[in-house]
Amino acid sequence: MPRRSAEPRSVTIAPPSASRPGTTGSRARRRTRANEPVPYDFRRPIQLSREHQRILMLGFDGFARQATTVFTSSLRTVCQLTLQTIEQQTYNEYVESLGAQTYMMLFAADPMTGLGVLEMPVPAVMSCVDHMLGGPGSDDQPDRPLTEIESGVIKGFMDRLLNEMRYSLAAVLPLEPSAAAVEYAPQFAQAASPADVMVVVEFELRINERAHRATICLPFSGLHPYLTNSSNPGPVSDREKAARLHAADMLRQQMDHVPVTVAVRFHPTQLGPVDLSQVQVGDVLRLSHPSTAPLDVTLDGATFARATPGAHGQRLAALIVNTPKENS
Numbered sequence: 001m002p003r004r005s006a007e008p009r010s011v012t013i014a015p016p017s018a019s020r021p022g023t024t025g026s027r028a029r030r031r032t033r034a035n036e037p038v039p040y041d042f043r044r045p046i047q048l049s050r051e052h053q054r055i056l057m058l059g060f061d062g063f064a065r066q067a068t069t070v071f072t073s074s075l076r077t078v079c080q081l082t083l084q085t086i087e088q089q090t091y092n093e094y095v096e097s098l099g100a101q102t103y104m105m106l107f108a109a110d111p112m113t114g115l116g117v118l119e120m121p122v123p124a125v126m127s128c129v130d131h132m133l134g135g136p137g138s139d140d141q142p143d144r145p146l147t148e149i150e151s152g153v154i155k156g157f158m159d160r161l162l163n164e165m166r167y168s169l170a171a172v173l174p175l176e177p178s179a180a181a182v183e184y185a186p187q188f189a190q191a192a193s194p195a196d197v198m199v200v201v202e203f204e205l206r207i208n209e210r211a212h213r214a215t216i217c218l219p220f221s222g223l224h225p226y227l228t229n230s231s232n233p234g235p236v237s238d239r240e241k242a243a244r245l246h247a248a249d250m251l252r253q254q255m256d257h258v259p260v261t262v263a264v265r266f267h268p269t270q271l272g273p274v275d276l277s278q279v280q281v282g283d284v285l286r287l288s289h290p291s292t293a294p295l296d297v298t299l300d301g302a303t304f305a306r307a308t309p310g311a312h313g314q315r316l317a318a319l320i321v322n323t324p325k326e327n328s
Helices: 024-035 048-077 092-095 122-132 149-169 222-231 238-255 275-278
Strands: 079-090 101-111 116-119 174-185 196-208 210-219 261-267 294-299 303-314 315-322
Touching: 048 079, 048 122, 048 149, 048 196, 048 222, 079 092, 092 196, 092 210, 092 303, 116 149, 122 149, 122 210, 149 174, 174 275, 196 222, 196 294, 210 222, 294 315
Parallel strands: none
Antiparallel strands: 079 196, 101 116, 101 174, 116 210, 196 210, 261 294, 294 303, 303 315
16 A cells, blocks of 8 residues: 655544544544644645645545445445545645556536545555456456456446535535546646645545555645635624724724833944953943934834933933934
């Protein structure tokens, strides 16, 4: 079974466990993977937010349950599809995580732009064909492209899976998937450019007792507008709007009374390391500040006014003489 490369990946979110028979081992594996630290690649910022991952997790978890029913009823044997991870990857990283030969159904996903990929290992597809033709579906399956008859048998089955995906993601986007092409060599499947950001959904497919890795790959640029709309809060009442406006007005009023630290300083003077190391008590430093120039009044290093030094009672004071706006 092909393994993913060890390059840095985005944060992984595992679906909630469900109390179904035969899933104790898979839940333990998912829990172990979720607890492992995941390295972060600062050269590739994460674009798929946690909120968007949760939305997709709910949709594809429903797809896994519906697809389990499709597998079991079509193959007439015990099958289970379990959602494992939802990750952000480039298309090149996704292709490299696949084997040298696998079954990739490219499908159009109107109204979402770009192509999607529904991928299963060839032995798993062969086992499905064997079961649907009345065979035992043994583990020893040929690893080769499907013949014309085998392709015709599996096409209707894959169309059912695409329909289940349409129903499961209906709350996120009005997806209308339709099969476009089938590829067996991942490097020849031109679903996207190598650097395009993709959303890769990984499943564990169990046919009888044998586990396979299945994936769905969707373009992030096509998904992002629909994920943003789904994550936005719903409309609020007039009372809630008035309360938010009042809170914002109160915040603006209070910001006018927040105390800040202001500094009055001379112009900066540059000294070399040798001069600084030889400074002693009683030495006189020559400043770069002209004797007739006003002092700078600064806040966090930004000059917002100029002043002349003076005194006010027992305290030193600074008289504002102009501001940068007056000089412009």
